[in-house]
Amino acid sequence: MAEGHSPLAQFEIKRWVPIQVGDLDVSFTNSATFMALTVIGVSAFLVLGMRRHALVPGRWQSMAELAYVFIANLVKDTVGTEGRPYFPFIFTVFMFVLFGNLFGMVPYGFTFTSHIIVTFAMAIVVFVGVTVIALIKHRLHFFTFFMPPGVPLIMAPLLVPIEIISYLSRPVSLSVRLFANMLAGHTLLKVFAGFVVALGLFGAFPLAFVIALTALEIVIAFLQAFVFTILTCLYLNDALHLH
Amino acid sequence: MRERGPADDLEKLDARLKHAAEGARKSGPGGLPRDRPPANALGLALRVGVELVSALAVGLAIGWLLDAWLETRPWLMLAFILLGGAAGILNVYRMARGFGYAVGYKQDQPTGRHRPGNQGPGIEG
Numbered sequence: 001m002a003e004g005h006s007p008l009a010q011f012e013i014k015r016w017v018p019i020q021v022g023d024l025d026v027s028f029t030n031s032a033t034f035m036a037l038t039v040i041g042v043s044a045f046l047v048l049g050m051r052r053h054a055l056v057p058g059r060w061q062s063m064a065e066l067a068y069v070f071i072a073n074l075v076k077d078t079v080g081t082e083g084r085p086y087f088p089f090i091f092t093v094f095m096f097v098l099f100g101n102l103f104g105m106v107p108y109g110f111t112f113t114s115h116i117i118v119t120f121a122m123a124i125v126v127f128v129g130v131t132v133i134a135l136i137k138h139r140l141h142f143f144t145f146f147m148p149p150g151v152p153l154i155m156a157p158l159l160v161p162i163e164i165i166s167y168l169s170r171p172v173s174l175s176v177r178l179f180a181n182m183l184a185g186h187t188l189l190k191v192f193a194g195f196v197v198a199l200g201l202f203g204a205f206p207l208a209f210v211i212a213l214t215a216l217e218i219v220i221a222f223l224q225a226f227v228f229t230i231l232t233c234l235y236l237n238d239a240l241h242l243h
Numbered sequence: 244m245r246e247r248g249p250a251d252d253l254e255k256l257d258a259r260l261k262h263a264a265e266g267a268r269k270s271g272p273g274g275l276p277r278d279r280p281p282a283n284a285l286g287l288a289l290r291v292g293v294e295l296v297s298a299l300a301v302g303l304a305i306g307w308l309l310d311a312w313l314e315t316r317p318w319l320m321l322a323f324i325l326l327g328g329a330a331g332i333l334n335v336y337r338m339a340r341g342f343g344y345a346v347g348y349k350q351d352q353p354t355g356r357h358r359p360g361n362q363g364p365g366i367e368g
Contacts, residue, residue: 161323162330169331176293
């Protein structure tokens, strides 16, 4: 317990390699380190897993293939065949978020997905990208999206702003969901881990709880990566089909 | 006594190919696993909360910015808070109705076009 008594200390950004470009602080932080580690980890997992590309896959290759097929099916089921060109991006998003969440579960690790700016940046990329795709594909027809059919015209001044706000709230809810889950889970873990030490012998009870919570956190790491991905798919589906 | 000629095999293969192609083309609903884990209440509550608050926050932000731009403080902000609240309720309504995360109402329309996302995969969290 050298540092970080506060349950929130784990989210602190630390400059590991301070770099200053003009007025811009572009230091290499612990967050950046873990993002780089995540990219390396995902690449290693997939490339080394498929290294032998055996017809009968081993355990590792099986996992890599499972991840691929899982997302491929997800894209097919939610977006349809038109979504295939976007599969690489969606798969990348999934693997990045998943490995980021899982690396955050490593003791002394750092969870970059617990920072709203990280998740919001990802969400805004998805949001802007999807909107641009919709605009390219449907041109001005895209704006009928905000006017549900069969609504009397007199309601339009009220409904259109509501629909636009609803549409604009997508990146917010997308990013907040991932960020809040990660932040809450890791804070809770730390709080209960603090009780273990404080309660001495009776610390066994919170310890058991922490163990269960760790398992739950790993489930949430998967679930939230999945939710982020499926939302991306659904937004893409809206953009492509515009119902 | 049936004769199994090569033509028979080819026909079977043709049928299987057609079936597979159809499966690939048909990408409609039902593809999502129905046997998903049961919705947990905490996840649902969090989702409703996030949907409500995010729409409200976006409305507030738009109102605030418009006010700063048009110098009509505080009227547009007040109006957009109400609109944001309405959008939040709309989000939650869509979620509850099973529109899932998709925006729009056109689910009930009998147009032939399939609408994959509309079942609402109902993942919590």
